[in-house]
Amino acid sequence: MPESLNKPASSSLRIHPVLLSGGSGTRLWPMSRERYPKQLLKLVSPDRSMLQETVARVADRGRFAPPLIICNEQHRFVIAEQLREMALTHAGIMLEPVARNTAPAAAVAALQIAEHDPDGLMLILPADHLIRDTQAFQEAVDRAAGAAAGGGLATFGIVPTAPETGYGYIERGTPFPKLDGVFRVSAFVEKPDRSRAEDFLAGGVHFWNSGMFLFPVRRYIEELKRFEPGILAAAEASLAKAGRDLDFVRLDPASFAEARNLSIDYAVMERTDCAVVVPAELGWTDVGAWSALWEVGNKDAQGNVLIGDVLAEQSSGCYVRSETVLTTVLGLDDVVVVVTDDAIMVASKDKVQDVKKLVERLRAAGREEPLDHRRVHRPWGFYQHLHGGDRFQVKRLTVAPGCKLSLQKHFHRAEHWVVVNGTALVTRDTEQILLRENESVYLPAGAVHRLENPGKVPLNVIEVQSGAYLGEDDIVRIEDTYGRA
Numbered sequence: 442m443p444e445s446l447n448k449p450a451s452s453s454l455r456i457h458p459v460l461l462s463g464g465s466g467t468r469l470w471p472m473s474r475e476r477y478p479k480q481l482l483k484l485v486s487p488d489r490s491m492l493q494e495t496v497a498r499v500a501d502r503g504r505f506a507p508p509l510i511i512c513n514e515q516h517r518f519v520i521a522e523q524l525r526e527m528a529l530t531h532a533g534i535m536l537e538p539v540a541r542n543t544a545p546a547a548a549v550a551a552l553q554i555a556e557h558d559p560d561g562l563m564l565i566l567p568a569d570h571l572i573r574d575t576q577a578f579q580e581a582v583d584r585a586a587g588a589a590a591g592g593g594l595a596t597f598g599i600v601p602t603a604p605e606t607g608y609g610y611i612e613r614g615t616p617f618p619k620l621d622g623v624f625r626v627s628a629f630v631e632k633p634d635r636s637r638a639e640d641f642l643a644g645g646v647h648f649w650n651s652g653m654f655l656f657p658v659r660r661y662i663e664e665l666k667r668f669e670p671g672i673l674a675a676a677e678a679s680l681a682k683a684g685r686d687l688d689f690v691r692l693d694p695a696s697f698a699e700a701r702n703l704s705i706d707y708a709v710m711e712r713t714d715c716a717v718v719v720p721a722e723l724g725w726t727d728v729g730a731w732s733a734l735w736e737v738g739n740k741d742a743q744g745n746v747l748i749g750d751v752l753a754e755q756s757s758g759c760y761v762r763s764e765t766v767l768t769t770v771l772g773l774d775d776v777v778v779v780v781t782d783d784a785i786m787v788a789s790k791d792k793v794q795d796v797k798k799l800v801e802r803l804r805a806a807g808r809e810e811p812l813d814h815r816r817v818h819r820p821w822g823f824y825q826h827l828h829g830g831d832r833f834q835v836k837r838l839t840v841a842p843g844c845k846l847s848l849q850k851h852f853h854r855a856e857h858w859v860v861v862n863g864t865a866l867v868t869r870d871t872e873q874i875l876l877r878e879n880e881s882v883y884l885p886a887g888a889v890h891r892l893e894n895p896g897k898v899p900l901n902v903i904e905v906q907s908g909a910y911l912g913e914d915d916i917v918r919i920e921d922t923y924g925r926a
Contacts, residue, residue, distance in 0.1 A: 573724030598648025
């Protein structure tokens with residue numbers, strides 16, 4: 442154990458939140474999709490997504506620096522829009538070109554922060570966790586910051602409330618000198634069986650591994666160089682060759698792909714002698730299955746959690762959620778029913794950990810449902826599939842005020858645009874056409890075109906496509922405000 446970890450340390454160093462926003466959208470399907478995973482959804486709060494809730498948790502500028510977000514490239518515009526809705530300053534959105542687990546992500550974050558605050562601390566938070574006690578969270582962060590300011594690598598251990606077999610555990614060691622509520626880490630324990638988990642619950646020295654950390658930037662870089670120099674080298678190269686556009690930092694794909702696919706635990710925490718644990722009771726869950734949402738939801742007298750236009754009769758212990766049509770259940774116990782506009786999932790509550798098996802089968806069959814909802818978000822707004830048939834499909838386009846689609850053309854399809862409400866400025870080859878409510882325009886195959894909303898209210902357009910091929914990849918972007926051309 443380094444000598445600095447035996448000395449009291451100031452916790453006044455600046456804390457830089459780093460939000461890890463990855464995920465494959467499998468465990469909470471059909472709400473969560475690969476291109477719209479759970480952290481982007483309003484699963485717990487009716488007003489905020491889980492990402493927005495995480496950002497709000499670190500919004501105190503007296504305590505935290507603006508957050509840095511690390512995410513999948515295909516989620517970037519949705520995340521940027523959700524941050525804009527909150528009107529909160531952020532430190533940038535870093536785009537991972539390939540999934541490489543948490544150790545490489547933390548490495549590029551540490552290097553980025555070190556450029557302007559090498560003595561700072563970084564707080565690593567998954568963007569898809571639920572924490573109901575914000576005050577307890579901030580108090581735990583303060584305790585961890587005291588240890589991290591002295592060079593410790595702090596992890597947050599959740600005081601267990603059940604013999605959970607789905608989490609890894611952290612065993613606490615001796616108390617940390619002169620810092621109450623902080624302990625050296627004795628061991629990291631893999632997910633236990635039921636009997637061992639019951640022993641952990643009774644013993645009082647094991648805690649759920651939350652996957653949240655607070656590190657000195659400099660110390661994490663040093664330990665990574667010591668244990669996984671390849672990851673650090675890949676992170677350095679990917680950041681040095683990164684491109685920047687708008688609020689996005691695009692890590693170099695070839696360099697980042699060289700990093701080993703390792704978690705922070707495996708790469709550093711299980712090997713360092715600087716690891717400390719801060720036990721905490723936060724009302725925490727990683728929302729890893731539909732059963733977790735039932736546990737934290739508001740229940741009726743029969744123990745049902747009912748969300749949306751739903752009705753339960755002679756049923757108990759159920760989670761029923763409808764995003765669209767009236768959904769009713771009768772005579773069912775301990776089931777999960779989730780209804781979206783293109784899929785219905787019904788499962789026994791004790792089997793929801795296996796939802797990903799359904800998703801795997803759908804992917805193997807080439808289905809679209811694991812990837813996207815019918816409403817697909819774009820930087821200018823969204824489009825939504827309404828109807829389709831042989832050689833035609835109908836969509837709704839909603840364009841935000843002041844936004845515009847790319848200047849583009851299609852080889853295999855023609856399009857008709859009908860303005861439902863708002864004002865549209867349409868480019869068609871050399872023409873510019875202003876359309877208002879109930880007016881329309883025809884765009885033949887091969888025409889260079891663009892749709893723009895010059896007004897102050899959202900523009901809604903019905904698009905009718907017709908042709909031999911209607912795939913989204915039949916598009917040539919000639920010019921694009923959002924760097925996609």
